[in-house]
Amino acid sequence: MSKFRKKGKKEMGAISTASLPDIVFMLLFFFMVTTVMRETTLFVDVLTPKATEIKKMEKKSLVSYIYIGEPIKRLQASYGTSPRIQLNDAFASVEEIQEFIATEREARDEKEIPYMTTSIKADETVKMGIITDVKQELRKANALKINYSTRKGDY
Amino acid sequence: MASKRRGLPEINAGSMADIAFLLLIFFLVTTTMDVDTGIARKLPPMPEEEQQEDDSQIHAKNIYVVLINARNQLLVEGELMDISQLRSGAKKFINNNGIDPNLSENPEKAIISLQNDRGTEYMTYIRVQNELAAAYNELRDDAALTKFGQRYSMLSKTQQKEIRKMYPQKISEAEPKNIGGDS
Numbered sequence: 001m002s003k004f005r006k007k008g009k010k011e012m013g014a015i016s017t018a019s020l021p022d023i024v025f026m027l028l029f030f031f032m033v034t035t036v037m038r039e040t041t042l043f044v045d046v047l048t049p050k051a052t053e054i055k056k057m058e059k060k061s062l063v064s065y066i067y068i069g070e071p072i073k074r075l076q077a078s079y080g081t082s083p084r085i086q087l088n089d090a091f092a093s094v095e096e097i098q099e100f101i102a103t104e105r106e107a108r109d110e111k112e113i114p115y116m117t118t119s120i121k122a123d124e125t126v127k128m129g130i131i132t133d134v135k136q137e138l139r140k141a142n143a144l145k146i147n148y149s150t151r152k153g154d155y
Numbered sequence: 156m157a158s159k160r161r162g163l164p165e166i167n168a169g170s171m172a173d174i175a176f177l178l179l180i181f182f183l184v185t186t187t188m189d190v191d192t193g194i195a196r197k198l199p200p201m202p203e204e205e206q207q208e209d210d211s212q213i214h215a216k217n218i219y220v221v222l223i224n225a226r227n228q229l230l231v232e233g234e235l236m237d238i239s240q241l242r243s244g245a246k247k248f249i250n251n252n253g254i255d256p257n258l259s260e261n262p263e264k265a266i267i268s269l270q271n272d273r274g275t276e277y278m279t280y281i282r283v284q285n286e287l288a289a290a291y292n293e294l295r296d297d298a299a300l301t302k303f304g305q306r307y308s309m310l311s312k313t314q315q316k317e318i319r320k321m322y323p324q325k326i327s328e329a330e331p332k333n334i335g336g337d338s
Binding site for chain 2: 017020021025028031032049053055060117122126127128131132135138140142144146147148150
């Protein structure tokens with residue numbers, strides 16, 4: 001220890017921390033760029049119901065989302081308050097689901113098609129009527145793997 | 156930390172890191188990675204011509220009928236039931252093993268039939284699905300504990316398959332009725 005100390009210059013003193021902000025900023029930018037806030041802008045209000053027996057979704061790239069809920073406040077003047085279906089970035093009718101599933105399939109590898117899941121993100125206040133219609137369409141499109149999106153929580 | 160040389164006027168950049176850290180932590184906390192969770196289910200394929208094969212060979216006692224009306228009330232096996240009791244009711248039905256003549260013969264034959272109205276609230280539907288899934292999960296956990304001495308989730312793939320074979324999750328959903336009216 002003392003051997004080294006003798007050689008060291010006294011002026012060296014503190015380590016420069018000037019580059020620390022740069023490093024942290026780099027980290028910050030990395031996080032800002034990589035975290036995708038939300039892929040689609042939601043036009044419907046969705047608060048998924050609570051459940052306890054939940055499972056994590058496995059492969060996110062193989063999941064297509066169907067949002068069901070009341071239009072958001074801003075759009076209620078033009079679209080009303082009855083629950084609507086949203087596919088990708090637009091409102092859709094029930095009949096468009098088959099087409100939506102077909103385009104989702106085209107985007108994937110052929111081998112991955114059997115593992116594709118459809119996640120139904122519906123608001124807890126919607127009635128089963130619209131959900132049943134969606135399920136029937138999914139059956140027609142032969143997209144049988146579904147997932148009811150829920151929050152974790154007790155009743 | 157900062158150098159103590161007096162001659163050079165230097166802007167203290169030491170706090171810059173703190174500010175950047177603050178921002179970093181803010182982003183770390185606010186951006187939820189959005190882990191998607193949910194109840195996985197498989198829809199039955201669209202019926203084609205071979206419709207006649209169902210129902211006939213299944214005894215009525217092996218079917219646990221759960222009906223939900225437009226007022227979110229449950230009718231289980233012909234009786235009004237609160238959702239909180241559904242789990243224990245379903246467990247009793249599945250794990251009956253022929254003791255009660257009105258309930259299932261054995262877990263493998265037990266089928267839960269679920270039917271809802273178009274006016275049923277989605278929340279109630281999910282809660283019923285959740286309770287039924289919980290009943291099966293609890294039974295599987297019990298079976299796993301007695302057979303392998305571990306919880307179901309801790310078992311290996313083949314052991315899990317064995318337990319799943321003992322308690323296959325058979326939840327059938329009938330085509331919904333529209334009695335209570337839409338929305």
